Amino acid sequence: MSSDENISRERLEAAPGKVYTETIQEPTYEFKREHYFSPLIETNKAWAVMLVDTGIIDEDVGAQLLDAVADLEEAGPEELGEYNPNLEYFYSHMEYQLNKRIGEEVAGNINIGRTRPEPLARIVERERLLDVLDRVVSLRATLLDLAEREIKTVMPQWTHYQHAQVSTVAHYLLGIADSLERDTQRLMNAYDTVNECTLGCGALAGTSYDLDRQLIADLLGFDGYKENTIDCVSGGDHHMEPASAMANMMVTLSRFCQDLYTWHTWEFDFVEISDEYSGSSSLMPQKKNPYPFEYVRGRAAYATAYMSSVHETLHNTNFQDIKDVEENAVHPLFDAFDEVDRSLKLLDGTVGSAEFNAEQMEELAAEGFASCSELAAKIDRQTDLTYRTAHRIVGDLVGRALERGLDATEVDADLVNESATEITGDMLDIDDEFVQSALDPREFVEAHDIPGGPAPREVRRMIQDRRASLDEDSVYINRRRETLIDASDKLADRVETIRS
Template identity: 85%
Template sequence: MPADENISRERLGAAPGDVYTETIQEPTYEFKREHYFYHLIETNKAWTVMLVETGLIDESDGTQLLDAIADLEATGPEVLGEYNPQLEYFYSHMEHQLNERIGEDVAGNINIGRTRPEPLARMVTREQLLDILEQALSLRGTLLDLAERELETVMPQWTHYQHAQVSTVGHYLLAIVDSLERDTRRLLNAYETVNECTLGCGALAGASYDLDRQLVADLLGFDGFKENTIDCVGGGDHHMEPAAAMANMMVTLSRLCQDLYTWHTWEFDFVEIGDEFSGSSSMMPQKKNPYPFEYVRARAAHATGYMCSVHETLHNTNFQDIKDVEEDAVHPLFEAFEEVDRALRLLDGTVASAEFKADTMLERAAEGFASCSELAAKIDRQTDLTYRTAHRIVGDLVQRALSRDLDATAVDAELVNESAREITGESLDIDDDFVQSALDPKAFVEAHDVPGGPAPREVRRMIQDRRATLDEDRVDVANRHEKIEDASRELADRVESIYA
């Protein structure tokens, strides 16, 4: 058999067996051929440039290697052919093709100071992270547009799913935007962990060759190289951090979906999404089903499951180069990227189509005693009673109103004073205008003009601030894209300089 037909199995007496091939080796090869082919091409180019520029190989060998690599690149992943058990690994299949073109005497130089573990998963992961970040930024922009449109749309809010206080749709949506801002920070932090180059780490102890690891990192668009060579092959946080960041974000989006899903019911009737994002029933002709919220919630569950899978794959494993780190933790991470990307695009379009029903929400806010904390506050400010006493009066008032089948719009000064006399023994010096202005939902919102509160002026200020942050994050993500693209151009220039 030709020398390269058993590239790395000299220690072993046989090729991988049928069962091992069918269950592990061939599926792994196909996965890597699909996801890693062009990234291995790029790493081989960068490594060859480094070998030439450091004098570890001469330019003649370098140009032959680069010609062969370019030939493989032009043909595409199919050039590697079907899985060959004799070659065993994806990496070895590419080395075999190089050998076929220029012979092992030259092609074998690609292995100087290098073992199979490459930063290939890192290169795919950083691209996927940037795509997810762009989708998240788009959703933030959509939510900010909605918040600005609905900053005066008054609605009740809940604590423990009971009417609590009055807010606005814009104020609510800003809360989601703020949570997504934090999710963006987590994704960007994960990117920094991922974007470290591991080439030159050897099997775990580096190499005795005078390698230029920084040059290779620069040519591949990394922020730098991971220094400790054991950490290069044993570390797994570059899988765990992106998975955790995406799961965190999807939990946020799942909770948003649950609210919108509830508000979309006939009983609430607060919001309606566009028909183009809705489903029908094969039996019930009246149905308009907000399916996207169900789909996104399910994909949030998948994302948290994938995160657990990544973490558990690495749990209780040795801190070394092992398949758990190199291969198996990658699969659930890549699945998570696919699921999260679909969910973000679906939700972005769905919420952009949403129409909020301001009249219905205002009516429910007015009826549901959600402004009662402001009535207590006004009593406290108007009288010499403590807030706690005022709180007790209003609590008694609500009980009286409900026992008489009255909602908040029917409360007047006399009813308040019935409660005041019950609690303090005296009436309050108030009139109906005092009570009605305190319980008016719009007045409640305007009165809560405090930092972070629901008053339109404050919500408008927050929207402006969040748009500025969104612009900064867009520039940040664009710069990260540009760095990779600049590195690719620099690598192409360095390749050309070897031919010059």
């Protein structure tokens, strides 16, 4: 082993062995070269600038360092070459390249007061979180557009998967949008946790060099630095929070897909997605398969499994700089980002292509006794009977109707009075119009004009309110991106000033 390659294993007399290299070191190196090359380049720039600004190194040394980093950046990650067991770590491969360019006596300064666990995962995670947030916001906007289009499209809804009450497609879609709005907040909270800088923590106790940790945080676009230096190298919540937020969201999307999947059947015939998002059968020529709903449900399972992997990787481990935190928990998290991003993109397009069968939905809503609670409410309001008694009367009449093969559109005042006489001994002062208006699904929707209800006026108000929330969340995302861009520009300016 040459002295130039002996960067990190001074305590050890041999390079990593063949098995250790093949199973651990080389795969880890390739993962980091793929994901961490640019973050480490930026981190090295910021660290060199800070060392110059604090007077820890001379400006001419800093300029040489930054020249070498710039040259390596231009060459790209391929310049690091295949894994070299003598160099052991990804970071050491980059330091070796800097040594080749300017010599160890200059390049060696890049690690003053610094240990290898950089905030590289945090830099990647915050970018991936912003991408996911963009996707969620887009899907929410699609749902609101659909809701606005379907405000008057009445449909039955279910409780315990049994015909329950009447609502509208818009009302249902707003329920999904509201859940995704909460998921958006969880993702933004996760971003806040991720976006803390850990540089300057040393191995765990900081350093005796007079570093400027806030400057480093500013140059890299972090909100600030994580203060406790043990927490910097030991904490894993910046992996767990994004994983949990995404899993939570994917469960919502999976349930949404399950509804649409059911409604897309021939038996329901409530909704149909575009052919562009559908699959066919190699045997059955009549088939139009809504595969995206199956794919998203499956990837929701992946997301929850990845979340579990992150949590299980970190549980029962020491609170210290440990591979479980630094590396092992990152892999399932990055996989989760990939699956979630694809799922959101797919579902946004699929849902945007959906066409709802208003006639079929209204017909089933009218026939299926889904408005019976309103009939009981009208009886309660027009008579001296309690709601519970009215409830018993209506329950009895539904049983009578079903026994006679009648649906809700065929119920009249006479049938109601049969039940009223059975339950109370007296008839009610009602007519057919009273009954039919109570059981009409459109009148049911109009009557339920309470905050959060399905009435068109209230749904319009909710859509307007949700669009305002969507705008606020978009502002948050854009502001976060602008902060990163501004920090990158600031860092580039400082680098250029030192190099010139």
